[in-house]
Amino acid sequence: METEQVFKAVADHHRRQLLDSLAQANGQTLTKLCASMPMSRIGVMKHLDILEQAGLITTRKVGREKLHFLDPTPLQNVDSWLSGYRQLWNERMDRLEDLINRTQASEQAKEQKDAKA
Numbered sequence: 001m002e003t004e005q006v007f008k009a010v011a012d013h014h015r016r017q018l019l020d021s022l023a024q025a026n027g028q029t030l031t032k033l034c035a036s037m038p039m040s041r042i043g044v045m046k047h048l049d050i051l052e053q054a055g056l057i058t059t060r061k062v063g064r065e066k067l068h069f070l071d072p073t074p075l076q077n078v079d080s081w082l083s084g085y086r087q088l089w090n091e092r093m094d095r096l097e098d099l100i101n102r103t104q105a106s107e108q109a110k111e112q113k114d115a116k117a
Helices: 003-010 013-024 030-035 041-053 073-116
Strands: 057-062 065-070
Touching: 003 013, 003 041, 003 073, 013 030, 013 041, 013 057, 013 065, 030 041, 030 065, 041 057
Parallel strands: none
Antiparallel strands: 057 065
16 A cells, blocks of 8 residues: 555544544444544545555445454554654754754863863
8 A cells, every 4th residue: 555545544633533443442333433423424434435445444244234444554564664764863863962962061161161260
């Protein structure tokens, strides 16, 4: 699944709420998912369709009901994509921390020198 499609899917707070609901209790029906959402059944169905297209949920028909299941795999793929950026920013923050520490040490040394004079 494309990373961009996953980002677009989780960009909406209602879809994140649906994912959170499935994370707490996997295998929910549309009726149960609708109970906690501030929108119509059709609205929830549209959000679920976007999540399914992004690969974040799967469905299985059991009798007359359709059960919805969370699939975290696309989120794990996004996490591996983000790890490169995480490493880049960690390195930059480490360099910034070193600069701050050197600046503070230099200022403290100057203050101590001025205090002795």
